[in-house]
Amino acid sequence: MRRLHCFLLVLAGLVLTTGTALAGTTLTWWQFWTDPAIKPTIDSMVTRFEQQNPDIDVKLTDLTWANGHEKIVVAFASGTAPDILELGSDWIAQFAANGQLADLSDDISDSADYQGWSMATYEGGVYARPWILGTRVIFMNTDLLAKAGYERTWLPTSLKDLYDAAARIDSLGEDIHGWGSNTAEKHRLYKKFLPFFWSAGARIFDDNGDYCVISSTRSVAALTIYKVFNDLFGYVANQRGIEDAFLEGKIGIIMSGDWLLKRIELEKNPIHFSTTLFPGENGPGKSFLGGEFLAINADSDKKEAALKFIEFVTSPGNQVAFCKANRSANPSSRLAQQDAYFQSNPHLQTFIKQIAYAEHPPVDPDWVYIEDIIERAVEDALFGQRLPGQAMLEAQHEITELMRSE
Amino acid sequence: MKSSRWTASLFASPWLLTFLLFWAFPLLYSFWMGFTDYQLLSRHDPRWVGLDNYRALFSDREFLASLKNTLIFVAGTIPVTTILSLGLALLVNRKFRGRALFRSGYFLPWVTSMVVVALIFTNLYQRGGYVAFLAELVGLEPPVNGFLYDSGTALYAIMAMDVWMALGYYMLIFLAGLKAIPDELYEAAEIAGASPLRQFFSITLPMLRPVAVFILVINSIKSFQVFIEIFVMTMGKFDTSTVVYFIYETGLRTQFKFGYASAAAYLLFMIIAMLSVLQFVLLRRRRSVW
Numbered sequence: 001m002r003r004l005h006c007f008l009l010v011l012a013g014l015v016l017t018t019g020t021a022l023a024g025t026t027l028t029w030w031q032f033w034t035d036p037a038i039k040p041t042i043d044s045m046v047t048r049f050e051q052q053n054p055d056i057d058v059k060l061t062d063l064t065w066a067n068g069h070e071k072i073v074v075a076f077a078s079g080t081a082p083d084i085l086e087l088g089s090d091w092i093a094q095f096a097a098n099g100q101l102a103d104l105s106d107d108i109s110d111s112a113d114y115q116g117w118s119m120a121t122y123e124g125g126v127y128a129r130p131w132i133l134g135t136r137v138i139f140m141n142t143d144l145l146a147k148a149g150y151e152r153t154w155l156p157t158s159l160k161d162l163y164d165a166a167a168r169i170d171s172l173g174e175d176i177h178g179w180g181s182n183t184a185e186k187h188r189l190y191k192k193f194l195p196f197f198w199s200a201g202a203r204i205f206d207d208n209g210d211y212c213v214i215s216s217t218r219s220v221a222a223l224t225i226y227k228v229f230n231d232l233f234g235y236v237a238n239q240r241g242i243e244d245a246f247l248e249g250k251i252g253i254i255m256s257g258d259w260l261l262k263r264i265e266l267e268k269n270p271i272h273f274s275t276t277l278f279p280g281e282n283g284p285g286k287s288f289l290g291g292e293f294l295a296i297n298a299d300s301d302k303k304e305a306a307l308k309f310i311e312f313v314t315s316p317g318n319q320v321a322f323c324k325a326n327r328s329a330n331p332s333s334r335l336a337q338q339d340a341y342f343q344s345n346p347h348l349q350t351f352i353k354q355i356a357y358a359e360h361p362p363v364d365p366d367w368v369y370i371e372d373i374i375e376r377a378v379e380d381a382l383f384g385q386r387l388p389g390q391a392m393l394e395a396q397h398e399i400t401e402l403m404r405s406e
Numbered sequence: 407m408k409s410s411r412w413t414a415s416l417f418a419s420p421w422l423l424t425f426l427l428f429w430a431f432p433l434l435y436s437f438w439m440g441f442t443d444y445q446l447l448s449r450h451d452p453r454w455v456g457l458d459n460y461r462a463l464f465s466d467r468e469f470l471a472s473l474k475n476t477l478i479f480v481a482g483t484i485p486v487t488t489i490l491s492l493g494l495a496l497l498v499n500r501k502f503r504g505r506a507l508f509r510s511g512y513f514l515p516w517v518t519s520m521v522v523v524a525l526i527f528t529n530l531y532q533r534g535g536y537v538a539f540l541a542e543l544v545g546l547e548p549p550v551n552g553f554l555y556d557s558g559t560a561l562y563a564i565m566a567m568d569v570w571m572a573l574g575y576y577m578l579i580f581l582a583g584l585k586a587i588p589d590e591l592y593e594a595a596e597i598a599g600a601s602p603l604r605q606f607f608s609i610t611l612p613m614l615r616p617v618a619v620f621i622l623v624i625n626s627i628k629s630f631q632v633f634i635e636i637f638v639m640t641m642g643k644f645d646t647s648t649v650v651y652f653i654y655e656t657g658l659r660t661q662f663k664f665g666y667a668s669a670a671a672y673l674l675f676m677i678i679a680m681l682s683v684l685q686f687v688l689l690r691r692r693r694s695v696w
Contacts (some may be wrong), residue, residue, distance in 0.1 A: 077446045098447055183555045184643035236551040238573055368660045
């Protein structure tokens with residue numbers, strides 16, 4: 001009899017657990033935020049979502065920036081991609097063009113509350129939801145500015161102003177440099193060059209996107225100016241090296257993202273600095289715009305639950321919590337931007353203002369190749385392999401050839 | 407008899423299965439891929455393109471530059487490594503106090519992770535770094551942005567690091583070769599009045615020839631496959647991309663062109679195979695002379 005009771009108990013347990021599993025939905029989510037400063041916020045967000053939606057479980061997988069993209073590509077190719085993916089803005093077109101992302105065009109009723117949709121829009125369809133945006137602004141060492149004869153509150157309003165300040169700081173001493181100049185660093189160099197390029201009014205493609213026009217006079221002028229900054233005042237290193245030198249007080253002016261604010265905050269003896277918009281010929285110039293997006297796998301059969309989850313993660317409240325934990329400056333939600341956390345910090349305000357004057361690269365599945373061509377042209381011009389005009393003309397030929405081969 | 411054959415097969419099966427699954431199949435599959443336009447992110451299934459990938463490689467500026475850099479790397483490191491490691495082996499073959507310490511010291515870089523060594527040298531080579539300091543001491547002007555950020559020095563800086571790292575290993579192989587030379591040969595040479603230099607060229611060097619050829623073969627294969635140093639130190643920038651780095655970039659990092667990358671891999675395989683065969687043929691000829 002006792003044995004029978006035990007058997008029935010086990011059987012009941014099995015039936016109950018199986019029943020629960022069948023009734024519930026398990027979403028899989030691949031994301032990149034693994035830093036100890038932000039991971040608890042991500043975990044807590046998932047827990048809160050599960051509490052609010054007891055029928056949905058979220059299984060989280062952490063990716064790294066070193067190989068996350070490769071893992072996603074392989075997962076799509078092998079049919080093992082998760083339901084929800086965090087994607088960098090420049091990956092969306094590549095996956096959307098292959099039909100690997102769900103079209104969310106009909107599921108976005110709150111689009112006006114968010115910025116960054118154009119980066120997720122490919123051939124009329126919207127394939128991801130903007131989460132956290134990213135741009136680059138000008139950081140200036142105010143001690144070096146003062147030594148160079150400027151007021152500490154001085155801000156450049158034109159590229160000429162920036163040039164003069166970099167020149168005066170550079171002349172302060174052999175170990176002091178006016179400008180932080182990125183070396184040939186894949187996926188980074190073009191992000192520093194494009195603000196000069198866009199601010200000069202240059203374009204990669206014509207208005208219809210039919211022809212590559214990257215060797216225009218404005219484009220060559222932009223590359224020449226960029227090279228002048230590099231050659232005359234440049235401390236040439238990779239992004240990390242430039243930031244290290246800036247934090248040591250060796251560079252007067254650099255272009256960087258919001259992560260630098262966190263680094264400065266963590267310094268034992270932080271430098272005195274100011275932030276400002278990237279200047280154009282006259283007034284604000286155009287900076288680089290990118291960001292993190294949440295997309296749904298086109299093959300997922302849990303689209304409704306997945307949509308619910310990405311709306312939850314990108315909600316204004318969760319964006320504020322995320323930005324506070326990660327010291328991020330650019331939530332995609334306009335409502336989140338109104339939070340006191342952003343309003344009370346002048347540096348975060350610079351980043352938020354810069355978004356209005358920022359541009360993103362073309363949403364093109366072949367951007368990875370185009371980016372490579374542009375970077376090579378910039379590298380060659382910077383390091384004396386080719387003249388700026390020649391580098392841009394050859395880049396135009398290569399991009400045109402690439403467009404023809406498609 | 408039958409049962410012992412089964413037992414032998416059973417014991418061999420783990421290796422055999424691993425070999426078939428993780429070596430033979432990928433090798434054959436990638437050979438087939440080299441004749442297709444297989445792209446991991448493509449909208450269509452792989453299509454047979456014949457020799458198109460191989461033809462395209464010979465007009466691909468990046469591949470040709472990578473091949474040129476690889477050849478420079480091979481031609482630059484192998485003679486230097488071989489000569490220096492032979493010199494070191496001769497030195498530590500002598501009896502002196504602390505010989506074991508020197509032997510271990512020279513071998514130490516080889517057992518250190520390449521990534522760790524590459525990171526240390528990245529720091530040594532940077533602007534204002536130790537190597538720049540040494541260069542200035544001897545009156546040379548180091549590159550303004552550091553040795554790794556200059557097309558004229560980056561590849562050579564990596565080659566120098568590679569030589570330093572490999573010296574101890576090849577020294578050890580030469581040392582084993584030196585130990586195998588019978589002392590009687592040197593004794594006879596001394597009685598005949600041969601100078602140490604004559605002994606070196608007439609006894610040591612000919613007797614070490616098989617070891618030298620072995621070193622040449624394995625060092626060539628290793629040098630043709632140089633990757634980690636490039637990945638860690640320059641990411642293929644400043645004229646440092648090599649064929650394996652090109653394969654990685656094309657096939658695995660950004661473009662996912664598996665077909666094209668496979669063709670490049672097989673081209674490299676053919677170059678290495680031809681060179682190895684040539685070296686073995688030369689060795690056989692020498693043996694017949696001995």
